[in-house]
Amino acid sequence: MATVRETNLPGIGVKHDFTTDDGRDVGVLVHRDGRRDIVLYDADDPDSCSAQMSFSAPDTRTLSELLGASRVTEAIGVVTQDIEGLSIEWLPISSDSPAVGVTIGQGAYRTKTGASIVAVIRGDAPHPAPDPDFRIEDGDTVVAAGTPDGLAALTDLIAGV
Numbered sequence: 001m002a003t004v005r006e007t008n009l010p011g012i013g014v015k016h017d018f019t020t021d022d023g024r025d026v027g028v029l030v031h032r033d034g035r036r037d038i039v040l041y042d043a044d045d046p047d048s049c050s051a052q053m054s055f056s057a058p059d060t061r062t063l064s065e066l067l068g069a070s071r072v073t074e075a076i077g078v079v080t081q082d083i084e085g086l087s088i089e090w091l092p093i094s095s096d097s098p099a100v101g102v103t104i105g106q107g108a109y110r111t112k113t114g115a116s117i118v119a120v121i122r123g124d125a126p127h128p129a130p131d132p133d134f135r136i137e138d139g140d141t142v143v144a145a146g147t148p149d150g151l152a153a154l155t156d157l158i159a160g161v
Contacts, residue, residue, distance in 0.1 A: 015030075035056060099157075104133075109157065
């Protein structure tokens with residue numbers, strides 16, 4: 001079995017690469033929303049992509065079944081992330097968000113929604129457990145934890161809905 005190289009891509013997901021028996025580099029980018037991109041790197045330039053296909057979560061399951069994977073692996077992953085109503089959401093911050101330029105404390109997000117901001121990803125830098133005086137900026141990704149209802153309320157608040 002080939003060695004799989006794993007690269008965390010903050011705010012995006014995780015990229016898995018391996019080299020096939022015939023020497024080609026192949027990658028799978030697992031996005032936070034469950035979507036997958038399969039990337040085939042150029043044989044002459046392994047830093048260049050020669051083909052890419054995106055798959056929805058259902059397409060990914062179908063392809064994995066065709067390739068011989070078991071649904072047991074998927075079920076185990078779902079069980080380990082289902083902790084009695086606790087959910088985690090990655091919320092990208094756009095320039096028109098009312099959260100831009102506002103500190104976490106000023107936004108009173110947890111008080112208003114019950115969801116907690118547990119990290120902010122800015123560029124390639126994660127900011128875990130940000131203080132109340134941490135100012136949210138355009139392009140940040142807010143990582144929040146809470147109930148599904150609390151996260152929906154936080155999403156609406158940050159989007160200005």
